[in-house]
Amino acid sequence: MPTPFASRPGFVAADTGVAAHYGNPLAEQRLLDRGRAVxxxxLGVVTVTGPDRLSWLNSIxxxxxxxxxPGVSRETLVLDASGRVxxxxxxxxDGTATWLLTEPADAAPLAAWLDTMRFMLRVEVADRSADxxxxxxFDGAVGPADAAVEWVDPWSEVAPGGWGYAALEAHPASDWTLRIAVVEPGTAAAIAASDVAAAGLLAYEALRIAAWRPSLSDVDERTIPHELDWLRSAVHLSKGCYRGQETVAKVHNLGHPPRRAxxxxxxxxxxxxPVPGTPVLLxxxxxxxLAASAVHHELGPIGLAVVKRSLDPDATLxxxxxxxxxxxxxxxxxxxxAGATANVPRLPRLGAVRRS
Structure with missing residues (x-):
């Protein structure tokens, strides 16, 4: 579906077809950051309907x-059996359907995986990305009045049942007020034709990185949630069992994530x-x-990287x-x-001799 914002002056498309920028990414970023642009x-849009939808999604x-x-926003992950994202x-x-917003390339795979997990439950899964x-x-910008739903990002604080590894003092998430409205194409076209200021994905990505906000785009084949501090918003540590839960609990309570953001x-x-995927060297x-990189309007060039846990935090890379x-x-x-929150004392090896 072509974006109605393509008619805006200076429009330059990103790989996904929406605007990367409109000619001045830093100016757009400042407007977006101050709640003066959209x-x-x-994103991909997947809906789940049926009376069993919430209990089913809760279990997997x-x-x-x-x-x-209805109207309360959450974030969730699907993990493999080893706890990888x-x-x-x-x-x-919304009281009738559960809306799942994901990265553009993940909507079809997510919907397909959910379809394989339905079994005999009363649920229906649909990829509605084209609709x-x-x-x-961000707070300050006026949202559309006729959105199908609006998702409010919980990243600004540790979610109930979650855990934050990053220091709470001066955490940049305290200023993160992202809202995402899901609207029909006609509504989007009306906004695109109005005098509302628009920013591109380059502006959004810079603000996301500066807020330490994880994304599926940061994930590789080894990523577990702990490494990106994703227990903060997307994992409930005391809910029932789900695939990958054993790894989540074991690393959090007894071990340490092998890598860290x-x-x-x-x-x-x-x-x-440097582009995402670039090796980080000592x-x-x-x-x-490197998972993501951007030029921030205040911080300058920045990147989100995942490095070995043992790496000296003061090392220049x-x-x-x-x-x-x-x-x-x-x-x-x-x-x-990070991790080892249970503080279980290490027991001596069987047969070891204690020295006085």
Whole structure:
């Protein structure tokens, strides 16, 4: 479905077809950040209907969704048997249907996986991505009055049943007020034709990274929720069983996540930006990978990276952008000591001799 915002002056398309920017990403970012613009996010939309929908979703995903009150927003993950992230969804129920908003490329795979899990339950799954437009805004911007649903991001604080590894003091999420309206194409076209300011995905991505906000786009084949501090918003630690729950509990209570998220402050003197997937190096040794990068209107070039847990937080790192070596300083998101919250004392090995 072509975006109605393509008629806006300066429109430059992202890979997903929505606007990457309209000619001035930094100016758009400032407007978006101050609640004076909207951004078309191009998210996938999956709906689940039927009387068993919430109890069913509750049983197969990481969040407590049983009895979810209409209009209340949640976030949930689908994990594999080893606790690795496979799908992520923003969740809101309207009393008749549960709406799952996910990354554009994940809507069809998520809907297909849910379909295989229905068994004899009274649920129906539909990929409605072609029927709706997803518009993001921050507090201050006026939202459409006729949205099908609006999802309010819970990232600004630790969700009930969740756990935050990042320090609470000065956490950038305290200023994160994202709302996503799901609207019909006609409504989106009317907004696109109005004088409402619009920002592109480059603006949104920079604000997301600066807020340490995880996304499915940050995930690789090894990612567990702890590494991105995703227990904060998308995992309920005391709900019933679901696939991958054993790993979630074991790492959180007894172990440590093998990797940890950091915000990288990138040297911008050469005006180049490493792309997602770029190896993060300590000397000549690879110690992680870049998950996302952007130029922030206040912080400058930044990136979200996942690095080895044992990496010295004070170490200066390097990344390659084309033929340029870019240096990077770390800002800790998930600390090296994250996990092991049960504080279970280590028992001596059987047969070991205690020295006095």
């Amino acid at each position: 951004v078309e996010l191009g 995903t990481s969040q407590l969704l049983l009895g979810l009150v 496979e799908h992520a969804a923003r969740v809101v129920d 709706f437009v997803t518009l993001g805004r 950091v915000l990288l402050h990138l040297d911008g003197s050469d005006a180049v930006l 000397g000549e040794n690879e110690v992680g990978r 390097t990344l390659h952008a084309d033929d340029v070596v870019v240096t990077a300083a770390q800002q800790v998101i998930v600390p090296p000591g």
